[in-house]
Amino acid sequence: MEGLIDNIAETKSVLSIQSHVVHGYVGNKASSFPLQMLNWEVDLxxxxxxxxxxxxxxxxxSASTKSDLLTIFEGLKKINxxxxxxLTGYSSGYDTLEAVGDICIGIKNNEKSEKNVTWLLDTVMGDEGVLYVDENVIPVYxxxxxxxxVDIITPNQFELEILLDHKITCLETLKKEMKLFHEKYKVKHVILSTLYADGFQxxxxxxxxxxxxxxxxxxPDxxxxxxxxxxxxxxTGVGDMFSALLLDRITKLNDIIPATNQALSVMKKVLTVTKHFSGKSGSINDANMKDCELRVIECKNIYNDNEELYQPIFIPK
Incomplete structure (x- = not known):
C-alpha cells in the first residue's frame, strides 16, 4: 500500500448537458466514459x-422539458x-436550450465560486444543409x-453558416467569418469540426x-x-466524443494546436477500431446501423494517447 496515494491524481469535474440513449453511443453516452477514463468526474x-x-x-x-432541467439543477445547487x-450538446427545442443557457450562464457568473469554468458549446443543429432540430433553436444559440x-465552440460548416447568416465558399470568406465570430461573440477558440474540401477550390x-x-x-494571425x-x-456520436476529447486536451495542454491534433488523432483510432469490428457500412435507417455504433468500451486504452497524426496547415488571416 506504500505510495498508493502518490499515484492517484485528483479529478476535475464537468457538467455534461446532452442527449441520452439507453442503447448505443451518442451525446452523454459517447462523452462520459472517455472523460471518466481521462480522470474527469462527469455529472450528466x-x-x-x-x-x-x-x-x-x-x-x-421523450425530451426533457425546461422545467425538468431547471429542477434537477436546483437540486445540484442545493448541495453546492x-x-x-x-460541455453542452444536443437540445431538441428552444425551451430546453433556454434552460441549458440559464444553467451555464448562472454557473459562469457565480461570484461565490473560485473556479475558472471552461464552457465548450457544441451547436448541434444539422449538417450538409439539413437541419435536424427545430428552427426556433437558432436564435437561442x-x-x-x-x-x-462561451469559451470554445465546435460547429460544422453548415452550423457556422447558420450562426453567422453567411455562406462560406472560399478561404477568404472563411477568414472573414471566423474574424467576425471572434469579434461578435468573444469566443476564445472556434473549432470548425467539418469543412468539405470539394466546396473549396x-x-x-x-x-x-x-x-x-x-x-x-x-x-491571432x-x-x-x-x-x-x-x-x-x-x-453516430463522433462529434460528441470529439468535443469531450477536445475539452480534456485544451484544459490539460492549454494549447489549441496540439489539443485539436490529439483529439482528432484519438477519433481516427476510435473510428478505425469501430470500422474493424463492424465490418459494415451503415447509413441512416439502415439495418446495419446497430453494428456501426462507436466501440467506446473497446477503445478504453486509446483516449489518453498523445500522438499527433496530422500535420497542421497554417493559413495567414
Missing amino acids: LNTVNLSNHTGYGSFKG VEYDAL KKLLESQL ELEGGPETLYCCVSSISV KLILYKIDKIDGYF
Whole structure:
C-alpha cells in the first residue's frame, strides 16, 4: 500500500448537458466514459431520454422539458456542486436550450465560486444543409453566444453558416467569418469540426476529404487546418466524443494546436477500431446501423494517447 496515494491524481469535474440513449453511443453516452477514463468526474444532465439514436428509424422516449432541467439543477445547487467545465450538446427545442443557457450562464457568473469554468458549446443543429432540430433553436444559440461567456465552440460548416447568416465558399470568406465570430461573440477558440474540401477550390482533396479548421485568439494571425481522409461508413456520436476529447486536451495542454491534433488523432483510432469490428457500412435507417455504433468500451486504452497524426496547415488571416 506504500505510495498508493502518490499515484492517484485528483479529478476535475464537468457538467455534461446532452442527449441520452439507453442503447448505443451518442451525446452523454459517447462523452462520459472517455472523460471518466481521462480522470474527469462527469455529472450528466440529459436533454432527451431515448431508447436509441433516432437514425435507427425506430425509437421510443421523450425530451426533457425546461422545467425538468431547471429542477434537477436546483437540486445540484442545493448541495453546492461546483464544476471545472461545462460541455453542452444536443437540445431538441428552444425551451430546453433556454434552460441549458440559464444553467451555464448562472454557473459562469457565480461570484461565490473560485473556479475558472471552461464552457465548450457544441451547436448541434444539422449538417450538409439539413437541419435536424427545430428552427426556433437558432436564435437561442445566438443568444447564448451573445452572453460572451462561451469559451470554445465546435460547429460544422453548415452550423457556422447558420450562426453567422453567411455562406462560406472560399478561404477568404472563411477568414472573414471566423474574424467576425471572434469579434461578435468573444469566443476564445472556434473549432470548425467539418469543412468539405470539394466546396473549396483552394483545398486539396475531393468528396472523401474533410478539413478541421481552428481559429483562436491565441493564434491571432493564422487559421490552422487539419486534412482528414474520411473513413467509409456512417458513424453516430463522433462529434460528441470529439468535443469531450477536445475539452480534456485544451484544459490539460492549454494549447489549441496540439489539443485539436490529439483529439482528432484519438477519433481516427476510435473510428478505425469501430470500422474493424463492424465490418459494415451503415447509413441512416439502415439495418446495419446497430453494428456501426462507436466501440467506446473497446477503445478504453486509446483516449489518453498523445500522438499527433496530422500535420497542421497554417493559413495567414
